[in-house]
Amino acid sequence: MRLLRLLIENVSKRYKGSDVYALRDLTLDIGPGILGLLGPNGAGKSTLMRIIATITRPTHGAVLWDGADISEKPDEIRAVLGYLPQDFGVYPNLNADEFLRYMAAIKGVAPEAAKDRIDDLLAFVNLTEARKRPLGEYSGGMKQRIGIAQALLNDPRVLIVDEPTVGLDTEGRVRFRHLLAELAGDRVVILSTHIVSDVEAAANDIAIIDRGRLLVRSSPEELLQSVEGKVWDWVIPSAGLTDAKQSHLISSIVRRGDGLHTRVVAETSPADEARPSSSPTLEEAYLYSISSHRGAGDG
Amino acid sequence: MNRLRALWALMRAGYLNKVRTYRFLLVLVLTIVAGYVFVPAPDADYVTLGWGSSTTFYRGAYDSAWIGAMVALLTGLFLALAGFYVVNDSVRRDEETRVGQIIATTPLSNWVYTLGNTLCNFMVLSTMNAIIFLTAIGMQLIRGEELAINLGVMMAPFLGLVLPVMFLVSAVAVMFETRPRLKGGVGNVAYAFIWMFSLPLLSESFDLFGIDAVLSSMGAAGLARYPEIAHNSFILGYGWGFPVGRALATFTWQGIQWTTELLRTRLLLVGAATVISLLSSVGFSRFDPAREVRKGDEAPLDILDLEEVETRPVLQSIQVQLRPLGEKGRQFRFGSMLWAECRLILGESRDLPFLGMYGSAVAGALIIMGLFLPLDSARGMMLPLAWLLPVLIWSKLGTREARYRTDQLVFSSAKALQRQLPAVWMAGVLLALATGSGVALNMALNGEWPGVLAWGVGALFIPSLALCLGVWTGSSKTFEFIYSLLWYIGPLNQVEALDFMGVVPGSVKAGIWQHYAVFTLVLFVLAFIGRRWQIQRG
Numbered sequence: 001m002r003l004l005r006l007l008i009e010n011v012s013k014r015y016k017g018s019d020v021y022a023l024r025d026l027t028l029d030i031g032p033g034i035l036g037l038l039g040p041n042g043a044g045k046s047t048l049m050r051i052i053a054t055i056t057r058p059t060h061g062a063v064l065w066d067g068a069d070i071s072e073k074p075d076e077i078r079a080v081l082g083y084l085p086q087d088f089g090v091y092p093n094l095n096a097d098e099f100l101r102y103m104a105a106i107k108g109v110a111p112e113a114a115k116d117r118i119d120d121l122l123a124f125v126n127l128t129e130a131r132k133r134p135l136g137e138y139s140g141g142m143k144q145r146i147g148i149a150q151a152l153l154n155d156p157r158v159l160i161v162d163e164p165t166v167g168l169d170t171e172g173r174v175r176f177r178h179l180l181a182e183l184a185g186d187r188v189v190i191l192s193t194h195i196v197s198d199v200e201a202a203a204n205d206i207a208i209i210d211r212g213r214l215l216v217r218s219s220p221e222e223l224l225q226s227v228e229g230k231v232w233d234w235v236i237p238s239a240g241l242t243d244a245k246q247s248h249l250i251s252s253i254v255r256r257g258d259g260l261h262t263r264v265v266a267e268t269s270p271a272d273e274a275r276p277s278s279s280p281t282l283e284e285a286y287l288y289s290i291s292s293h294r295g296a297g298d299g
Numbered sequence: 300m301n302r303l304r305a306l307w308a309l310m311r312a313g314y315l316n317k318v319r320t321y322r323f324l325l326v327l328v329l330t331i332v333a334g335y336v337f338v339p340a341p342d343a344d345y346v347t348l349g350w351g352s353s354t355t356f357y358r359g360a361y362d363s364a365w366i367g368a369m370v371a372l373l374t375g376l377f378l379a380l381a382g383f384y385v386v387n388d389s390v391r392r393d394e395e396t397r398v399g400q401i402i403a404t405t406p407l408s409n410w411v412y413t414l415g416n417t418l419c420n421f422m423v424l425s426t427m428n429a430i431i432f433l434t435a436i437g438m439q440l441i442r443g444e445e446l447a448i449n450l451g452v453m454m455a456p457f458l459g460l461v462l463p464v465m466f467l468v469s470a471v472a473v474m475f476e477t478r479p480r481l482k483g484g485v486g487n488v489a490y491a492f493i494w495m496f497s498l499p500l501l502s503e504s505f506d507l508f509g510i511d512a513v514l515s516s517m518g519a520a521g522l523a524r525y526p527e528i529a530h531n532s533f534i535l536g537y538g539w540g541f542p543v544g545r546a547l548a549t550f551t552w553q554g555i556q557w558t559t560e561l562l563r564t565r566l567l568l569v570g571a572a573t574v575i576s577l578l579s580s581v582g583f584s585r586f587d588p589a590r591e592v593r594k595g596d597e598a599p600l601d602i603l604d605l606e607e608v609e610t611r612p613v614l615q616s617i618q619v620q621l622r623p624l625g626e627k628g629r630q631f632r633f634g635s636m637l638w639a640e641c642r643l644i645l646g647e648s649r650d651l652p653f654l655g656m657y658g659s660a661v662a663g664a665l666i667i668m669g670l671f672l673p674l675d676s677a678r679g680m681m682l683p684l685a686w687l688l689p690v691l692i693w694s695k696l697g698t699r700e701a702r703y704r705t706d707q708l709v710f711s712s713a714k715a716l717q718r719q720l721p722a723v724w725m726a727g728v729l730l731a732l733a734t735g736s737g738v739a740l741n742m743a744l745n746g747e748w749p750g751v752l753a754w755g756v757g758a759l760f761i762p763s764l765a766l767c768l769g770v771w772t773g774s775s776k777t778f779e780f781i782y783s784l785l786w787y788i789g790p791l792n793q794v795e796a797l798d799f800m801g802v803v804p805g806s807v808k809a810g811i812w813q814h815y816a817v818f819t820l821v822l823f824v825l826a827f828i829g830r831r832w833q834i835q836r837g
Contacts, residue, residue: 053711055711057835078711078713078714079629079713081711081713083708083711085707085708087704087707088705088707088708090703091646092703094642098642101642102639102640102642102643103712104635104639105635105638106636106712106715106718106719108629108630108631108713108718109624109629110627110630110632110635113625113627113629114628114635116622117621117628120622121621124621150708154629155625155628183621
């Protein structure tokens with residue numbers, strides 16, 4: 001099978017009637033595997049997802065799938081796309097089976113093939129027993145799982161999942177990460193989230209965006225290396241927490257008998273008694289990346 | 300003081316939210332057009348208020364008193380119906396945006412909430428009223444029969460006659476929204492029929508719009524000047540077909556006499572509206588879905604059962620391998636798409652009042668009666684009834700994706716425009732063909748082939764109208780409102796020009812169905828353009 005690439009070339013998106021850019025001159029070359037798209041709320045992740053999913057058109061730039069501009073030829077990518085939006089609805093009076101059959105018909109999945117596929121997917125998202133319940137009776141987590149199932153109905157070559165684990169319990173989240181890892185193979189999978197642990201577990205490639213711009217594109221290992229020597233273990237008294245928070249980027253706090261054990265992300269040691277941490281996390285690397293770029297930008 | 304502040308905040312937020320929409324702008328434009336139409340030119344082929352015969356039309360001179368009262372009366376009648384559909388989404392908006400869940404957790408009492416929404420609705424309708432008033436001033440100047448503007452005299456009927464009715468409509472809209480059985484499509488259709496059927500009955504006992512008081516005063520002034528008026532028929536509304544070149548006779552009318560009786564009826568309306576608004580708070584579910592479940596529906600979510608399903612140790616119990624789909628599995632079939640759409644609309648109808656199982660039984664009975672009754676009865680009664688029953692299903696065509704927020708899922712699928720939209724339309728057509736099949740067979744058996752042709756056009760026209768209005772307005776109530784009116788005036792009241800079903804005697808022969816065939820095509824093309832815009836707008 002030919003390995004296809006998704007090229008995002010200098011994409012900007014400005015919303016009508018405003019000077020606010022959701023995305024600015026963003027370029028990404030995405031190949032098979034899982035790209036974890038990280039960024040704070042409002043960074044432009046969902047806008048980028050919607051552009052790739054052909055819901056939104058970029059103001060400038062282009063997205064190319066297999067060489068075709070998807071704004072000009074949206075059906076090129078739609079035929080092979082699985083999309084789980086951040087915010088979506090379901091038809092409340094249909095049950096899971098009926099809804100997935102409906103979506104399968106829309107996605108052009110042959111009826112005989114759809115039946116087996118729906119059985120597999122319902123088992124996979126653990127909704128086999130609830131498949132005859134109206135979706136209006138589903139909890140938020142169950143609806144999210146139906147969303148995941150519909151995204152996989154057509155066995156997509158490009159899978160875009162926007163905040164997929166929101167509303168899932170711990171088991172559901174772990175299960176979904178396993179699924180993504182299994183699915184990756186020769187597919188292009190884009191996982192957009194603000195939950196760093198999801199990316200840590202599943203992605204082999206990371207892009208961090210903030211305020212509509214691409215800040216970092218690297219592997220998880222490279223990102224971790226970038227923060228080495230910049231995370232500090234620092235024990236402070238409880239009374240000193242407010243001051244410490246104001247002057248430093250604190251990634252975690254644990255209360256112990258001898259005071260608050262904090263982890264500080266900083267270029268230099270926050271205090272004489274602080275010690276360099278031997279095991280920085282991806283979350284700390286992400287925080288460092290955001291804060292250092294914001295600092296540079298603001299400065 | 301806190302309650303007053305809350306009331307003001309509710310009104311303000313609701314008002315701003317409503318007037319900052321394209322829909323409101325559209326309604327404003329229509330309102331201005333209505334204000335223009337309400338004051339016909341002397342040589343126009345229609346009239347709106349006066350006494351007429353084929354040779355002479357009698358009316359007051361276009362001065363501030365006459366134009367103010369005439370436009371106010373017509374505005375009252377027009378907005379009592381159309382205004383309801385403009386404002387009856389206050390509670391629904393809070394429900395759909397989930398803001399209601401937040402409101403429910405605040406100390407805001409139910410009566411403040413319903414009264415606040417009533418006042419918000421009233422502000423919106425008052426704004427429209429004010430725009431029509433300004434249009435009326437413009438119309439007096441445009442028609443130019445009398446250029447002196449008397450603001451007080453012109454404004455009085457708007458303030459005294461129309462606003463109390465608008466307050467009542469505002470309160471009724473909130474009441475409909477807070478009753479589970481009346482909110483949504485059922486309420487939309489029911490209100491149109493209440494307006495159409497009850498107004499003539501009500502006007503005999505209660506002068507709701509102040510029409511009797513105004514007209515008797517106008518009549519007296521007219522009779523004093525032209526005694527022959529007594530032999531002419533009176534017209535209030537849209538009277539068309541007046542021969543161009545007829546004689547026009549005008550007289551001066553001094554304006555409304557604000558009698559104690561008239562003021563008393565106006566105050567009664569305001570009181571009734573306040574009571575309705577406060578009563579709406581009684582039994583209001585306060586956005587609690589558990590209280591929305593109706594008698595006879597399935598039991599609400601069994602929380603314990605769901606928890607059981609959700610908390611099972613899923614990781615250990617199931618190891619699923621997703622089988623690849625393969626190229627054979629990726630074959631679009633229009634039949635499957637159509638079948639899925641049919642299942643979707645029928646699945647939705649389970650929860651709709653008058654539909655579901657009982658609705659199917661009624662539809663079945665109507666088909667059988669349509670087949671076996673004498674042709675005239677079948678065509679005149681059974682077909683209109685058969686094509687009224689599914690109105691709440693048709694009204695969802697084109698709106699479902701936005702309403703249930705599935706638009707991103709559907710519109711990101713390949714060829715959604717070419718595949719899904721025709722399937723949606725076709726599902727609506729099949730529903731019309733099925734429900735009207737008894738009458739069609741009856742006509743065929745009687746060799747009434749032109750009638751069958753007109754029937755076929757009707758079956759294509761209804762879903763086309765629903766789909767077009769649904770796609771462009773995003774709301775099912777536009778179709779519910781327009782279709783109810785069309786259905787009532789055309790097939791039921793035998794107005795030939797509006798007979799889209801081919802049931803009015805003579806309309807088939809007159810070729811009315813040919814016009815509807817063209818409308819059908821135009822509506823479908825418009826729906827197609829609208830959906831393409833939705834998919835591509837980005």
